[in-house]
Amino acid sequence: MTFLLLLAALIALLYCGLPMFAALFLLPLAVLYWTEGGVPALGELVIGNLNGYLLVAIPLFMLKAHIMVRGRVVDDLYATAFLLLRGVRGGVGIATVAACTIFAAISGSSVATALTVGKIAIPQMLRYGMSRRGAFGVVAGGGTLGILLPPSAPMVLYAYVTETSVVALFAAGLVPGAMMAAMFAGWCWLTEGRAVPPADAPAADGAPGADATMARPSFARAAWALSLPVFVLGGLYLGIFTATEAAGTGTLYALLIAVLVYRHLSWADLVDGIRDATRTGAMLLLIIAGAAIYGYMLTKLRVPQEMVSLVTDLGLSRTGFLLVMMALLFVLGLILESFSIILLTMPAVLPAMAALGIDKVWYGVLLTLSLEMALISPPVAMNLVVIKAITGAPLAEVNRSVLPYIAMLAIGTGLLIAFPGIALWLPRVMGYAG
Numbered sequence: 001m002t003f004l005l006l007l008a009a010l011i012a013l014l015y016c017g018l019p020m021f022a023a024l025f026l027l028p029l030a031v032l033y034w035t036e037g038g039v040p041a042l043g044e045l046v047i048g049n050l051n052g053y054l055l056v057a058i059p060l061f062m063l064k065a066h067i068m069v070r071g072r073v074v075d076d077l078y079a080t081a082f083l084l085l086r087g088v089r090g091g092v093g094i095a096t097v098a099a100c101t102i103f104a105a106i107s108g109s110s111v112a113t114a115l116t117v118g119k120i121a122i123p124q125m126l127r128y129g130m131s132r133r134g135a136f137g138v139v140a141g142g143g144t145l146g147i148l149l150p151p152s153a154p155m156v157l158y159a160y161v162t163e164t165s166v167v168a169l170f171a172a173g174l175v176p177g178a179m180m181a182a183m184f185a186g187w188c189w190l191t192e193g194r195a196v197p198p199a200d201a202p203a204a205d206g207a208p209g210a211d212a213t214m215a216r217p218s219f220a221r222a223a224w225a226l227s228l229p230v231f232v233l234g235g236l237y238l239g240i241f242t243a244t245e246a247a248g249t250g251t252l253y254a255l256l257i258a259v260l261v262y263r264h265l266s267w268a269d270l271v272d273g274i275r276d277a278t279r280t281g282a283m284l285l286l287i288i289a290g291a292a293i294y295g296y297m298l299t300k301l302r303v304p305q306e307m308v309s310l311v312t313d314l315g316l317s318r319t320g321f322l323l324v325m326m327a328l329l330f331v332l333g334l335i336l337e338s339f340s341i342i343l344l345t346m347p348a349v350l351p352a353m354a355a356l357g358i359d360k361v362w363y364g365v366l367l368t369l370s371l372e373m374a375l376i377s378p379p380v381a382m383n384l385v386v387i388k389a390i391t392g393a394p395l396a397e398v399n400r401s402v403l404p405y406i407a408m409l410a411i412g413t414g415l416l417i418a419f420p421g422i423a424l425w426l427p428r429v430m431g432y433a434g
Contacts, residue, residue, distance in 0.1 A: 024290025028297035049292035059281030060247035065107035066273030071258030093188030100142030114143025141405030144372035168432035291343035333374020
């Protein structure tokens, strides 16, 4: 199949040491010069794909995440969750899931969620009797919620590439995100029954204990952090902001919270955050430019039509097609990062989806769940590397810890394929999906 051969050639170039954007430029150009004799209007093709107002939202959401990470917002979020869940069976693990869920809704980044929550939560979980495997697994698994719950940078890119409503995608991620968080918390309750902190246990060394007066500052500051996703998503769903405006105003609001409430953000932190977000945004734009030529190559080679013919010839049902695609996306996620996977697969897959009547919002959530599984799948994945860096634990031990969470994500994906309403119910109620 042409698409798989081209994908294999691209991966081979990456393993030769080429950056993703360079491989995306060189492979299509070589193929097009061989088959077509050149690429007409190359500059117009690239600029046309980069000239998207929605793309501005991605580096802005990333900058917001950097500000909240460097502002040490998660300290109070975790302390509040811990204080509320002390005395509950597996409460220290459930508090970690809660902190991951909330911080994911603030940052939109899986790696940032795992890194930031893990630094605080792992010592606490081990301190109060949770197994090492349980502590590592819940942080790695909980971190994956960063790209499922809004605001999610991969969802923004998917919306741009597929011309789908980003607001509908954000709404579609809420119920599946809550479902996965509940599954993770239930696993902690079921398997870590001995991890029950006493009612007067401090949330961290030097953190307030049972005294409500001492705990009040953490609650108050956490309330400010919790108001950030409400502000951003509320503005989106009420039609006050576009996604790009929500990213900009949300970043400004995050900056005010970090400076005026938490007071941990220095000028150096802000400059570093801007530099990191700019670097990531520039990298993404280069990949999109290369993906534009790659998509043009697929069109000229009639790969989209070939995909539709393949689906027809094999007699694949909608469910069969989705299962094949989820398996392919999972394998690609072990090799490539999420932005590249979206840009590489969607030009070929969209016509087949249209032929099978697959809702683009539904598929976007399924794609995100597959990417989540890849984020924690051994032998090496970003969230696993983060846990190893935090703890110094052997990678083999970290790898074993995430197996239950991979299984739960697979179950969640299966449920979503069987019951599309899990993702589509809320967008339909809000009037964003048919």
